[in-house]
Amino acid sequence: MSATITPDATPVSVTLESTEIRSWKAPIALAVFVVVAVVLFVVLGRDGATTFRLSSDSDVVQLADWVLPARPTGITVTVLLALLTVVVVALTTMGNRLSARARRMVLAASIVAFTFLFLLGFLTWAAAGAAIPVTGLLLGTVSLSAPLIFGALGGVISERVGVVNVAIEGQLLAGAFCAALVASVTGNPFVGLVAAMIAGVLVSFVLAAFSIKYLVDQVIVGVVLNVLVLGLTSFLYSTVLSVDTAALNTAPRFPRFPIPVLSDIPVIGPVLFRQTLIVYLMYIAVVAVYIGLFHTKWGLRLRAVGEHPQAADTVGIRVNPTRFWNVSLAGAVAGLGGAYFTLDSVSSFGKDMTAGAGFIALAAVIFGRWNPVRATFAALLFGFATNLQNVLGAIGSPVPSEFMLMLPYVVTVLAVAGLVGYARGPAASGKPYIKS
Amino acid sequence: MSGGTPAPATTTEQTADQPRANAILKEIVNGNVLITVLAVLLALLIGGVLIALTNEDVQTAAGYFFSRPQDTLLAVWNAVSGAYVALFQGSIYNFRRDDFLTAIRPLTDTLTYAAPLIVAGLGVGLAFRVGMFNIGGRGQMLIAAAAAGWVGFSFHLPWGIHLIVAVIAGIVGGALWAGIVGLLKARTGAHEVILTIMLNYVAFYLVAYMLRTPGLLQAPDQVNPKSPPMLETAIFPPLLGPAYKLHVGFIIVILATVFVWWLLNRSSLGFRFRAVGENPNAARVAGMDVKNIYVYAMLVSGGLLGLAGVMQVLGTVPTGFSSGIDAGIGFDAITVALLGRSKPWGIFAAGVLFGAFKAGGYAMQASQGVPVDVVTIVQSLIVLFIAAPPLVRAIFFLPDGSRRRRRTTPIVTKEVEAK
Structure with missing residues (x-):
């Protein structure tokens, strides 16, 4: 050393x-x-x-x-x-x-x-x-990446402030569930979006309380929370949602909303600017998190708490409240990603419908070296690989689809093993801070 | 970190940090039994609330709660007790049967379900003791199941030898898959949590591919991605006769528990495992090759999870396997290991408890219409509560043992002795 x-x-x-x-x-x-x-x-x-x-x-x-x-x-x-x-x-x-x-x-x-x-x-x-529809390939990439990017942003915020967020999967799933339920009941997707954020925050509250107040190992809380949310949503799905699917599990979806001039730009226009509101929110979120983390007082404090809590405490930053509220914020962001599943791609909730997206988002966080922009690109890469498999599957590709699906994970393993440089997380991430 | 002066500061900081991180693991490992029991009770209570809230009779009765509150209470009691009685009957002893031999059958089912959970829990728990999180149980089980299954349906060997070869193939498969993680962690410093999660997916797609490719693992005359059934010589023979599902694998589970206990508490390698888990820096200073210890630990851990995969493919479902053969045991094993506080016999007990939940959960779903997911909720709540003893103490108004002890360190004797 x-x-x-x-x-x-x-x-x-x-x-x-x-x-x-x-x-x-x-x-x-x-x-x-x-x-x-x-x-x-x-x-x-x-x-x-x-x-x-x-x-x-x-x-x-x-x-x-x-x-x-x-x-x-x-x-x-x-x-x-x-x-x-x-x-x-x-x-x-x-x-x-x-x-x-x-x-x-x-x-x-x-x-x-x-x-x-x-x-x-x-x-x-x-x-x-055969022919490859490039716009279709990229359009699908952006759509498939949206929940991953939200999840990864949640992960970045949470880990930068010093709490390992393995519970992204749970936050996504809770967001998806609440978005479907609330949007179906109210008939308004915007209310569903807010509900998804609240659901993500609630999961974060548990993560934050257990890891900050009760000093439980953060990875353990995260893993168990994922199981708990999976159990809860599956239970409520069987006992509540599926009893009256028409009233409780038929969410109105956000329509595709092309932005007038921008969507006419060749290639980029259809890919980036013929999306739904959630995807536009995602662009805003990426920029906001990046600027917030690296160019504002909030971000400086957040990173200080995650890198060296003692030093942050010395200059008067309240470490544990900072952690608590920023982990909650991370939950809200990840919850938005959950809403994507039920308000954008499909209009109803299904058991375990996130199917490991949270773990891919976690990989994107590490692959992107805890930087919101790099993590976004990592998530886009995963979305691209998944969509590539869909597109090539339709054309009839010589590569078995399983190997295409495996690709993002293999790439992550290589990346984590040091291909893209030594990945070093925030120094105090995963360590509880006990004021002495 | 260059130059002379800051160096001592950083080293003291690290040594101060390290035991802190390990103290948390220690807290998980050395809790007391009371907290465990209370955590289970609390979790069952919350599960009961969920069952009551979603029960239709309760909802109808609650509509006129203020005119006849006893109706609601009765409905709640019926719903919750009905569910938990079904859980008990499905998992331990069915007192509605006439003779003892059929009434006790649920208990043997419980042990059958517990067998893979226990070995998988041992694998995860062993990794915990070395300071590692092995979340890759799913991948290791799948690879092991594929290896053991392949030996099981395609080799033609005499009775006995075939089973042994298949079991060993599975253990080696799981160990190698986990060994990749250990090697990468040791050589490149990559975090094992990410590696194991990623390798879960790689294994899943790999096995899925092999299962749908004729000539690899797919059954010859099948369209579905499923393997042929295991040959008779490779299946774990029943332990208590054909009437019960319990198979010889359970004996192996007991042997594995003894082995892990011996390895951790009596062997030199186990001593090094625990030393690295307690404090890798101290272990390094003491001359241990910490990197290799990580590799060995992952090999053993993966071997145990591989054995769990073998249990599934040669014991629980010997009629051919699909890519869902792991049945979530790789993840359940984490909760089993946490509940068992990473100690071999603790894990054994926790595995039996979770096996009972599993066996009883299906019975509960069948007879009471309560979704089996409530068991998942109860299990995860148990682990959450056990991981946070202060929370359980606060809920049950118990004195906060740890804080008092810490505060009294300067004065020591009186209060500590009074406890």
């Missing part, structure tokens, strides 16, 4: 830097993907051409389809991937000549380019001889 000053004259900073960049994780991971690319795109290469459909018939601005021959594209992509890997290897071995900042930039750019190219190669290969 602490660097000891060695007798020889080497400055500490130099040794530290050179040890930092000698991490071979990224080049090894990229090399693995290059091998996968060689096997899939070259050895198992497929003939035919892949059409990327960039506009649907209803669009105002029509873009021409983009046709790529599968085999040549696959070979080109593989060569480019190999070149990028060489760049990263060179960066790892001879990177000392560049400044740390420049090195990081180049590395990040290479990895982004690599990901994009690999995806392009994969799509071209998987859909050879």
Whole structure:
């Protein structure tokens, strides 16, 4: 941990830097993907051409389809991937000549380019001889990611303030249940939305009370809360909701609401601006949480409590109330994600309908390194993989659907194991603060 | 963290932090029996409230509560007692049967349900003692079930040997799947909670894929994603004759409990497990290879959860398995381990209790129409209450033992002795 000053004259900073960049994780991971690319795109290469459909018939601005021959594209992509890997290897071995900042930039750019190219190669290969509706693929991605993003934002807020939030799943499920019930009874989806937030807050209250007041291990409370909410919602579903489905479990859904001018932008318009109110709320939430966390007094205090509660306490921040209310806020945000299930995608509640989305959101939090924007992108990646499976399933893809569904989890494992750099959470996350 | 002066400060802070975090685990491990009993009572009470609130007779009677309150109370009593009597009859002793041998059958059902819960709980509890959360029970059970099931339906071996080979295959499968987590945690510092959750899904989809692919695990003449039934030689033989479901697996469960008790309390490896769980920094200073301990612990933990998967596939449902073979036991095991306070015999008792809930829950649903989910609620409430003894003490107006002791440390003797 602490660097000891060695007798020889080497400055500490130099040794530290050179040890930092000698991490071979990224080049090894990229090399693995290059091998996968060689096997899939070259050895198992497929003939035919892949059409990327960039506009649907209803669009105002029509873009021409983009046709790529599968085999040549696959070979080109593989060569480019190999070149990028060489760049990263060179960066790892001879990177000392560049400044740390420049090195990081180049590395990040290479990895982004690599990901994009690999995806392009994969799509071209998987859909050879068929057409991929690009807007449909991305539209579905945004929709499927919405609950994950809300959940991940809830997770980010909660963990940044120092409470591990494994109960995202429970918050989503409680939100979904209450949104369905209240919206059905009142006939108003907006009331349902508020109910979902309250449900999320209630779950958070239990999490906060047990972890802050009773000092129970936060992971345990989270795990048990998930089971409790699952049990409660399933019980009430069987005894209350299913008795009178028409009156109690038929929620009015939010209609799709295209934003006038923005929705006519090609590709981006239909994907981002022909969504429902909940998705628009999601955009606002992402921006608000990001600005709030990093550019306001509230966020500074929140992060201080999560990183070093003693120090925060010393300067007069009340640690435990700060934690309590911010965990509650996190619950409200995650509850909104729950409302997505019953007020947007389907109009009725079903047992265990979140089906592990909360755990994926938790993975997105860690994958996104506790940063709301990165976590959003991680959630989008998971949504993309799920939707890709749907789209390829419709086309008839050569990859078994289970492997497509497995992908986000494998990626998370790789990410957590250090592919995207060492993931370090807020220092005091998971540790109760006892004022001495 | 560079330079000479801050170094001592950080080290003292870490050593001060570490026991704090472990004290919480210790609190879970060393609670007292009274709290456990009260927590179970409290949870049953809340379950009763839920049953009463959703009961139709109670709702009708409550409509005229102020004119005839006794009707409501009677309806509440009927609903709650009916449900809990059904729970008891379905899980322990059915006094409506004439002869003892059939009346006691629910108890053997309870033990059958308890068998996988206990071994899975042992696996999770062992990981707890090393300071790790193994939430990957589902994945480890699925992989183990697939391995044991594959040996069970496709190998043709003599009676006895076949069963042993299948059991070992399952244990190895579960151990390896958990070993990945241990290895990644030890080598890269990745958090085991995330790894195990993610590997649950990977295992689920992997097994689902194998189950729908002919030539791997799918039954030859089937369309459904389901394996062929186990061969007769690979199934756990019944323990009390064909009339009862209880199988030889339960003997293995008892042996496993003894083994884990021996491993944790009498072996050198177990000592190192506990040392790392109590304080990894101290263990490292004492010369233990903490990283390898994590790997070994996950291997053993995964092996035990694998055994639970084996119990399911060769004992509970030997007629071929689907991807739901784990039946949520991987998650129930967490609550079992917490309730048993991570001690082998505690887990054994907790497993039997949860097995009773499981057996009785279905009986309750069938006879009283109370959804089996109420059992899930009661179970999770039990664990919540047990994890927070001060809350239970406050509800039952019990003296707060821990705080008084802490306050009196300077004066010590009198009050501590008076307790």
